[in-house]
Amino acid sequence: MSWIDIGALEDIPLRGARTIKTALGCVAVFRTGAGEVFAASDRCPHKGGPLSEGIVHGQSVTCPLHNWVFDLNTGAAKGEDGSIATFPVRVESGRILLDAAELTARSAA
Template sequence: MTWTPIGSLSDIPPRGARCVATPQGKIAVFRTADDQVYAIDDHCPHKGGPLSQGIVHGAAVTCPLHNWVVSLETGKALGADEGSVRTIPVRIEGEQLFIALEALVSKAA
């Protein structure tokens, strides 16, 4: 697997996110309160809202448009809502963050 550097852990505040543009679309990279890092597509499965602008709580994010809650671990909508987004593997080496862009290509095929 090829890992692409996307910045450092300190670039993302605890319970925050940043958006990374890739050839396969925008990826939202999240940091939880306990420094876990997750990457998912930056669009809600409901109406395409920007998940990177949502509120992080635990290992989930709430979409800023219609309050859908999406698991950062599985990419699936939680509660009574249905739908999912792609999850992208993330690796942390020291402070550096990396994502596996090839996972996006294989999931899109």
């Protein structure tokens, strides 16, 4: 694993998200009300809605376009046939670290 510092936890609003540009397209980094951080593809598999703009509730996000709800742990859509890729992310001393190896490995594959 190679952890890359992508920013401070405070840069993401509570129950909100920010995006990161990667070779794989935009990745959304979510911060839940309880302070957890998740990273997943920013693109809804339904109609391509930007998930980073959705409402974050519990450990889920709702797509702003047509209200698909995704579990941020697994990336699975609830009650729909579809899912988004999730990426390892962790927080250390208030900084958000994303596993870049994962991103580049998948883009190379």
